[in-house]
Amino acid sequence: MIKLKPPMGWNTWNTFAEKIDEKLIMESADAMVENGLLEAGYEYLVIDDCWSEHHRDEKNRLIASKEKFPHGMKYIADYIHSKGLLFGIYSCAGNMTCAGFPGSFEYEYIDAKTFAEYGVDFLKYDYCYKPIETPGHLLYKRMGNALANCGRDILFNACSWGYDDTENWIKTTNSNMWRSTGDISDCWASIHNIHTQQLRFQAFNSINCFNDMDMLVVGMNGNGHVGLTGCSFEEYKTHFSLWAILNSPLIIGCDIRNMSDDTKKILLNKSVIAINQDKSCRQPFLIGAHPWPDDNEDYVWVKMLENGDLAIGIFNMGETDTNIKFSLFDLGLGRVTGKTLLLTELWTNETELIKNEVVMKNVKAHNCKIYRGKIVDNNV
């Protein structure tokens, strides 16, 4: 499997955890199509932990829970595929999954074959109950080899939360995306914390092995398994903009059967998604007075885009409204170049031709502005 853009989809865990069944999955597949998510690029429907029985069969194969999935996983896969979607499933590199179901350790080839027979297109592979004598890179190589030889093209989503210096070995394992942080919860502190954890990992993010900042909490509004206080509309916008510009996979975690208009407005913003899905997939970089985090909570993230435009996200991660500034010089557009920027803000669609070397923007606490900037002649 070669993945050239951050994967996009929906996953059961954030909202439903163990409360999953055939009906939920089929309704969610319908919702992905009917609500325009598939059309916007969200193509993977991923069933997370808790889908199997607690024991293997007589040939050591995993068995789908008879109660939750009475028709089995092939039936589910066929339904998902009939909708034009791709099917994701979950297992774990250890002896058990994080929720205590059978893990794939020592059963990697049997499980990869089972997943191929089901019609799986995506495997999320967790890190709980890891045998201590086997290093993480070997556990992921085992399954990476098994998947690459199972006869089906299956995206490999490693989920070792950045533990054991994952960034140093993950690209050796056939993984197409890797969890570079701990688990997200539906509150501002978690979003803030994941962004901070992510700062040092940008150089490791690449085509075919994307840094995964965990599933989105947009639209959860405090409901479901990882639902805590919930976030405001503006905080969810900031969350989505950050994940987008940092090239994280965009995997939705709310109940997509019941999305509010505000939630759809965020998740279906095609201009912001286009920044995330940009073909050249350049590493984002920080500019501004404080290019590396100290006690400053303003961040200006920039990403060069395939058509010559620049994506510029200005984020106020702090608690007070503030003026965030950036200079054209730091973007490679100093005065001598004779060039400036025509900015389009991607949440409001407001456009603005930049007239001064230094751009100053008032940004409220927990808020952001995200622009696509076109480089144009500076006749002003």
Ligand code: GLA
């Ligand atoms: C870990 C993962 C989560 C989820 C749960 C399932 O915590 O990081 O994303 O898959 O396990 O048990």
